[in-house]
Amino acid sequence: MSRPGRVLLTAAGIVVATAALVGLDVGTRIAQDRDVADRVAALPPEVKAIRLESFTVSGQSEPYGSLDRLARTTLTPLLDREPVATVLFRESTIGGKYLGVAGIDGVRSWVRLRSGRYPRRCGLDRCEVVQIRGRGGIPNVPGLRLVPVGWGDLRTSTLFGDAIAPAVNGRAAASLSESFQSAARYHLPAPPPIVLAEGVAPLTGLPLLTDEFRTYSWVVPISRGDVRVWSVGPLSRAIDRARSRAESQSGSFELRAPTNELVDASELATVAGRRLAFVAGEVVALLLAFGLVAASQTRRDAESLTRRLSWLGIPRWQVLTALTAEVGLVIVLAAAVGWALGATFGALIARAAGEPIGQLMLHSAFEPAAAVIVVGALLLTGLALMVVLTARSFEIPGASLSLLDVAALGVAATVAAILLRGRADTDAIVSGRATGVALLVLPALVGWQIAALSLQRSPGRPATTVAFTTVSLGLAIFAACFGSTLSRGHRDQARFATGADFVLREDPSRLIPVRQAIRPGTLSRLGPGVDASLVARLNGSAPAAGDVTGIAVLGLDHDSLVSVDGWRDDFSNVPLPALAARVQRDRPTKPAGPMLPASAMSIAIPVEARGRPIGISALLMSASGDIESVKLGSLPLAGRTLLAAPLRLQGPARLTALRFEPPVRLVERGSDAGGVATSTVSLGALRVATRGRSLTVTRYSSWLGLGGVRPEGTSGRLRVTVTDAVRSYFRPRQATDGQPLPVIVSSRLASLAAADGRLPLEVSGTRIVARVAGVARRFPATAQGTYSGDFAVADQDTLLTTLSAADPGAGRPNELWIEASPSARAGLASRLSRAPFNTLAVTDQHELEQRLSVNPIAHAAHLMLVVAALVSALLAFLGLALGVLAELRDEHGELHDLETQGVRPSQLRRQIRVRAAVLVLLGVAGAGALAAALSVIVIDIVAVAAIAGRPEPPILLTVDWPGILAIVGAALAASLLFVTLVSGRAFRAPSAGRGGAFAR
Secondary structure: OOOHHHHHHHHHHHHHHHHHHHHHHHHHHHHHHHHHHHHHHOOOOOOOEEEEEEEEOOOOOOOHHHHHHHHHHHHHHHHOOOOEEEEEEEEEEEOOEEEEEEEEOOHHHOEEEEEEOOOOEOOOOOEEEEEEEOOOOOOEEOOEEEEEEEEEEEOOOOOOHHHOOOOOOHHHHHOOOHHHHHHHHHHOOOOOOEEEEEOHHHHHOOHHHOOOOEEEEEEEEOOOOOOOOOOHHHHHHHHHHHHHHHHHHOOOEEEEOOHHHHHHHHHHHHHHHHHOHHHHHHHHHHHHHHHHHHHHHHHHHHHHHHHHHHHOOOOHHHHHHHHHHHHHHHHHHHHHHHHHHHHHHHHHHHHHHOOOHHHHHHOOOOOHHHHHHHHHHHHHHHHHHHHHHHOOOEEEOOEEEOHHHHHHHHHHHHHHHHHHHOOOOHHHHHHOOHHHHHHHHHHHHHHHHHHHHHHHHOOOHHHHHHHHHHHHHHHHHHHHHHHHHHHHHHHHHHHHHHOOOEEEEEOOOOOOOHHHHOOHHHHHOOOOOEEEEEEEEEEEEOOOOOOOOOEEEEEEOHHHHHOOOOOOHHHOOOOHHHHHHHHOOOOOOOOOOOEEOOOOOEEEEEEEEEEOOOEEEEEEEOOOOOEEEEEEEEOOOEEEEEEEEEOOOOOOEEEEEEEEEOOHHHHOOOOOOOOOEEEEEEEOOEEEEEOOEEEEEEOOOOOEEEOOEEEOOOOOEEEEEEOOOOOEEEEOOOOOOOOOEEEEEOHHHHHHOOOOOEEEEEEOOEEEEEEEEEEOOOOOOOOOOOOOOOEEEEEHHHHHHHHHHHOOOOOOOOEEEEEEOHHHHHHHHHHHOOOOHHHEEEEEHHHHHHHHHOOHHHHHHHHHHHHHHHHHHHHHHHHHHHHHHHHHHHOHHHHHHHHHOOOOHHHHHHHHHHHHHHHHHHHHHHHHHHHHHHHHHHHHHHHHHHHOOOOOOOOOOOOOHHHHHHHHHHHHHHHHHHHHHHHHOOOOOOOOOOOOHHHO
16 A cells, blocks of 8 residues: 555545444434434323322321422432422312312412412411412411412423313313313313412411321423433433432332333334444445455555565565554544544534534444444454455365455355345344344445455456445445435325325314314315315224224215325226226215205104004205204004104205104113014105295105115005114115115225125114225225224215115215315415314324424434435545556556557547446446345335334335436546546656656
């Protein structure tokens, strides 16, 4: 390694690789720490605290002052922060009033005032309090002079947990629907008042509270920056020691802390760090491969030096010692510079991420484990250099074998074992099994093996340059494919989960159905570029298989079905438009039945019956699809009567059915409970009365009975049998009668169908018969809220009509799907946050995708791979530069001969450029082949390294052609520019054979 140019290039490669390795270690630690911080921040406030409690009564434990001193000396060292002291006297009769009393040291920090002012410190003659809940009397008697001075809410449940809920007031209830508020007021008793005083010690000293049970608490809230990935273990051990100390000094103490949650978060962060190991593995492989290339380009110098020194009588071991010292000096100096650059870059990243720079660097770049990894990689690089410079082959019968052959064979065996037995799932990584982690660094192993085999089998510089270019650019392309596959995975996950840009459904806290909250005119005002459609989402099960429950039953109109967001061609062997056509009926399917005018004021049916007093109700469907039940009365035991009821219609309504209901004695508890009621009925024409006239609505022609209702002819004569187990109807015929519902189902449901495709389903408690019209492995928007992963997708009108025919009013649209053009999306998101849409739960597909992409681990993996790709391209350039410089120096003799034979210097320079271009093109071709081979495991690595779990839908390999072309183009341009500059300075000497400065 005697030429300064090649030494500097070799050192530059080691600097880049070392800096990248150190920087990646810092980045990994940042990602782990942010992952822990996110998981801790997501804990409930009452859990996210270290809490020392003492439940006691005065006289049975130490004085409060002693308990307070012990608690503070125990808790303060844990997070270097004083605890907040509280006391709670739970609801009981105190001073003749039923209430709860609590005290806090520092009320102002924990209570949000709604009126009045904050209380002053509690005193014996006047103890000011702020009321945070309930209504009722507040005692103001000798020994307990409580004086309310304000109303407020607790800001958080951190201090008292569920003993006092935060913000229990009218503002929270005001957002609920009126029906929900009414139900809450009916079922819940009026809460007693709870008041808060300033100061724990003075409150507990009030005479009337002396004999009351109380709960002392000293709370240290855990903030986002309090727990770091490296501090979880020490903090957990410190908490255990504090618990032992406190509970051994006072029998009333109990220390609670989220140690299990913190340990779980730390373990998951450890898994996350191991997931990112494959990026560091790539850098290590590139560092080793670059060492092989650097050694191969200087091997001729080393061999020449060894021969000259041997001729001078210097022993070989002294030659090897000098060579080792020279190699070691270059590696050590370059590694020191690279380490400093990597640590500096990591510190800048930590500062931008808001991490504590000093602590982070001590637990990453300057951690012993990091030093072991980097130093180990450098030692391997040095060993590789020495092996290439000095290794000799030894003969075996029929072949020769060297150390590089043995190393390559060992790597090949490792790769085979990983592919055959390796697992990259979370369980394998958590357990630390070797093949689970090794699969993540498989790309690096494959690349290193290619470089080693190429070097040993074809030790010439051209083969070495091509091999290294193949490895470095191949790994850069692999990194680009990883990034594009990860981005596609996040996008597919978000689209698959929602099915549309925005999905609006009923909010459980408000209980306002979608069709009540959103009127048709509201949707038309959403603006251009916005398409909205109602969707029916129901739960189902397959009675034919008892274990198939939680089926997602989806009803979509034709346009929504053919354009559902998140569909991929690999979900089914049949294109989506063809599947949609299979479930679409030739004619629109709407519920049939006679119409009642909006002016109808009453409804009446003359009946003649003999049997039990069975009730009759008319089921009317409004234009919005809502079903109203109008109770007409009960059949007579024997004889004739007129069943009638008043109407208050908001518009025209459709008569969907007459429902027969069992007598009260069959429903209520008693000897007749669960019995059977029968009657023979003759129904007269159903009529409605409007202003000044009576209209005949129907004479029941072609009506049919369900659930024990048997028509006898077409004149309205029925035989009715009812129970409380089955609903009984008499209704008009529907277009779906006698025809199974065509559905697109999951593979498992398809396997349960009969030979003719019929499949019984129970949808929202209603039994129907479906027909398998298409099979798909997955379908968007069907995974949420299901247990089995199975689904049945149907045309919405056909589904609702089929359900209504089996049980009128059984199904209706309950979601609103909105698709928006990119230009309309931003304004639409703001519009949906206002009334009337804010009464519904809104799922934003774009927001979901952003949450997935900003996951600390996914984000870190993406950034690290960008760095790895840049390092790979840079090392490829440096490797080619070494090759060109070595060629100009070591082939000086051959070039001299060509020049003396009359070859012009310009032709020699052109030859150098053409040879370099051929090598680069061969390296690019090899890189493409290597990347194609590694693409087999890209999906597995993305799933485990960045998505953490089983992605739904499965990830597809996505090739980022623009990114790949940019990487390859940049490497080609830089390499060819360098070759042009170097060769342009060659062969400029006055005499033949002098290649210029770079050849000396």
